[in-house]
Amino acid sequence: MVSDEGVEGIGADPGGQGWGATRSWVEKGLSEAEHIENVVHLRGGWTSEMRRLDLRGPGGRRSLVLRSFVKPFFVRHAGGLLTREAAVLRLLGDTDVPAATLVTVDATAQYCDHPSLLMSLLPGTVRLDDQDADDRAELLARQLVRIHQLAVTTRQRPRTYQAWAAPERVTLPVATERPELWQRAVDVIRQEPPAYQGCFLHRDFHPGNVLFTGTGDDLQISGVVDWVETSWGPADLDVAHCSTALALLHGIPAGMRFADRYVAAGGTLAEDGTAPLYWRLLDALGFAPDAEKVAVPWRELGRVDLTAGVLAQRLEGYIGALFGRYA
Template identity: 60%
Template sequence: MIEDDALQEWAGTRRWVEGVLAPGERITRVRALQGGWTSQMRRLDIEPSDDGDDGDGDDGRGSDDGSGGGGYTLVLRSFVKPFYRRHAPAMLEREAGVLRLLEAGAIPAPRLRAVDATGAHCDDPSLVMTHLPGSVRVHEDADVARRTTLLAGQLATLHTLEVPEQERPRPWQAWTSPERVQVPAATERAGLWKRAVELIDREAPAHHACFLHRDFHPGNVLFTGHGPQLAISGVVDWVETSWGPSDLDVAHCSTTLALLHGAPAGLALADAYEQAGGTLTADGRDHLYWRLLDALAFAPDAEKVAVPWRELGRTDLSAPVLAGRLEDYLQALFDRYA
C-alpha cells in the first residue's frame, strides 16, 4: 500500500472523511488539485473495500476522467493558511449553505457531503463535496472566445436565481477602497491610476441586487470538450457568495480575462453577458464604478492570483506582463465607459 507523502499532516481529516462514507467504502487514492491559493484541495477516489491501493499525485481543479470499478470521487477543501483558518468558519458555512441551496437548480455546482467549519474533528477546517467532470481552461487557444461566451451565459443564468430573503447570502463587500489601492511603483501612467482611484471615491451607485458568485472567473469554472463541443461542466469555490449588483460579478470575471488574455477579452465579457440576457447598470459611469472597484483590487500587479495560473501552465504571466495588462485594461475601461 503506497501512503500519501503528507498523510500525517491530515490524518485526522482523513479519518473524518472516512467517517462520512458509506459502510464498506474507503479512500483508495489521494491526489493534490492545482489551481487554487486560498485553500488546499485534494481529490479523493472512493472505492468499496475489496480492492485498490493508496497513492498520491497531481491533477487539475477538475478532470475529465472518473473512478472506475463502481467507485466515485470526492473533493476535499481544507483551509491551512493562518489567515484563512481564522475566517474558515464563516467561509465554509457559507459555502455549505450555498451548495445545499443549489442542489435542485440548474447551476452545475458540487454537492455537499460534509463540513467541519471549525476544525473540531479535522486537522484543519474542511469541507468535502462531490467531484465534477471537466478541467480549468486558462490557456491561450482557439477556444478563448467561445469560453468567454459560455462564461457570460453561465453568469446570466446564475443571476436569475430566486432566493427567499431569509436564505440570501451576505451583502456584497468591496475588496478595495481609494485609500487601499496600491499603485505600481514603476508605473509610467500615474495619471491613469489617479483618475481611476478618484472615480471610486464615492458612494456605491444605486443598483438592483441579485445572487452573486462573487469570485466567478475562469479559475473557478470547469469545462469539457473543445470547439463546438466545448461546455461548462461545473462552477466551484462558493465561499465568497454574496447578494449585490450583477455588475460586480461581471467586473470580476472581466478583470480576470483581461489579465489572462488582454484588455479586449476583458471588455468582451460584458457584451456577451447582455447578449445572453443579463442586465447591467444602464448608466455608463455607474457601471464603470463597479468595473474599476474590482480592477483596482488587483493592483499593483495581480501577482497573487497569477500563482495558480502558472501552476496550470501560464508561465508567461510574469509580474511585468500582469502590471501592463492591468493598466491597459484600466485605460480600455475609460475609453469605453467614461
C-alpha cells in the same frame, strides 16, 4: 482545483499541512467497507488546499474533493466561508447550475486538522489557454446570467457583497509611467457606491473557477466551483470580476468584450453613466499593483507566460480602456 499534481499514498500529506485527523473524519463518514485508496493534490487553488480523494468499496470506485483552509487568514474566517459554501451547495442542488454536491463540512475544525468541506467531484478541467478563449467566454457569459437569475427567498439570500478594494488600501505600481491614471481610478472608487438592483452573485466568477468538457461544438461548462464568497449585490460586480480576469489572461480586448457578451446573453447591467466605471474599477484595483496574487495559480495551470510584467502592463492598459469606454 482540477490539475493533478500527483498521486500520494493514503498516509501521505499532500501539501505538507498535516491531515491525519481530517482523513479520519472523512473515513468515518464513508459507506460501509469503503476506504480512501489514493489522495491527489489539486493545483490551481490560492485560498485553500484542495485534494481529490479516490475511494474504493464494494460498490466500486468514486472520488470526492476535500477543501481545507490552512493559511492563517482563511482559517480565521473559515467558519463564515465554509458555512456559506455549504449552504450555497445545498441551495444549488435544486437548480440547473452545475455545482458540486455537499457531503459534509467541519467549518471550525472541531474534528479536522483544519477547517474543511467535503463535496462531490465534478467532471471537466479548468482551461486558461488562449485557444478557444472566445468560445469559452460566450459560455461563461451565459452561465453567469443563469446564476444571477436564481430566485432565492429572503431567508436564502446570501450576505451583502464586500468590496475587495478601498481607496486607502490600493497599492499603486511603482514603475508606472501613468501615475495620473491610477490616481484617477482611485478617485473614482472614493465615491459612494452607486445604487443597484441586487441579485445572487457567485462573487468570484472567473475562468479559474469554471470547469469545461468537450471541444468545438461539444464544448460546455461542466462545473462552477468555489462558492465561499457568494454574495448579494449588483450583477455588474460579477461581470467586472470576470472581465478583469479575461483581460489579464487573454488581453485587454477580451476583458472589454465580456460585458457585451453578458448583455447579449440576456443579462442586465447598470446604465447610469458612472456606475459601470465604478464597479469595474472597484474590481480591477483589487488586483493592483500587478495581479501577482492570481498569477501564481494560473502559472501552475500552465500559463507561464503570465509574468508579473505582462500582467502589470495588461492591468494598467485595461484600466485605461475602462476610462476610454465609460468615463
